[in-house]
């Protein structure tokens with residue numbers, strides 16, 4: 102082959118191969134191809150410790166007890182075909198990469214953990230020494246966790262998890278959190294998952310990201326069940342992910358009814374009608390071993406999606422393909438590690 106042709110071929114491979122090779126997500130056992138995620142639960146919890154950032158730590162729980170309690174719940178989702186599980190418990194709220202790694206070893210599930218700080222709860226879950234740090238300093242901690250692993254474990258986060266208060270304007274600390282998330286995204290390609298709630302704080306965060314040159318497609322509007330259909334349409338139009346996270350067939354509602362499966366069926370039907378199912382993520386936000394309670398207290402299973410919601414969706418005009426979009430295609434596209442610029 103002439104030199105020029107060889108050069109052209111190498112250039113071509115150089116352009117094409119990285120996009121093939123680097124479609125990956127980061128699990129607690131290292132990177133895997135996004136294609137191998139399979140059916141995915143995108144927002145659940147193994148453990149939560151509500152005591153606050155300045156008192157929590159690995160000494161607060163017995164790892165063997167957490168494993169004993171959590172294992173059967175993970176075995177149960179495997180029976181429904183789930184192969185990937187995103188643990189959304191942030192640092193200082195009971196995130197334990199060693200527990201997650203042991204659960205991944207025991208179950209064969211791909212488990213993904215996160216980096217970032219949780220700002221709701223009046224910043225009680227951010228160490229006092231860090232609350233007033235600049236976005237750059239916060240981001241440097243999160244980027245270091247991605248590059249070197251969490252707390253010397255070598256276990257790396259697969260997404261950024263932050264949380265802001267559900268109010269119209271972001272506070273200074275919460276503006277710093279979303280800015281730090283944007284900086285971390287630009288450096289690492291990790292997706293930003295932000296516990297948000299209503300429309301206004303979702304749009305406010307998207308504005309911050311866009312100003313930084315971060316694409317809305319790098320942003321998951323978490324707990325969007327507290328938002329409106331109009332908000333979902335706007336966020337989807339911009340390319341963001343809308344995460345409806347409270348599938349629960351047994352919760353008591355204020356009006357005396359039980360569960361929210363009807364709400365999910367109605368809302369998902371409207372989103373399908375509007376053609377924006379490709380932007381929707383769903384989960385239970387269930388679990389969890391509650392640190393401080395005997396054997397973790399009452400643990401909520403991750404199975405209502407399969408036993409209650411999917412059968413109802415299939416009776417209401419949803420196809421197997423729609424379910425596949427929600428549980429396989431969307432998680433893969435949302436959480437693949439890739440820098441997404443505006």
Ligand SMILES: [Zn+2]
Nearest residue numbers: 144146189386
């Ligand atoms: Zn959660």
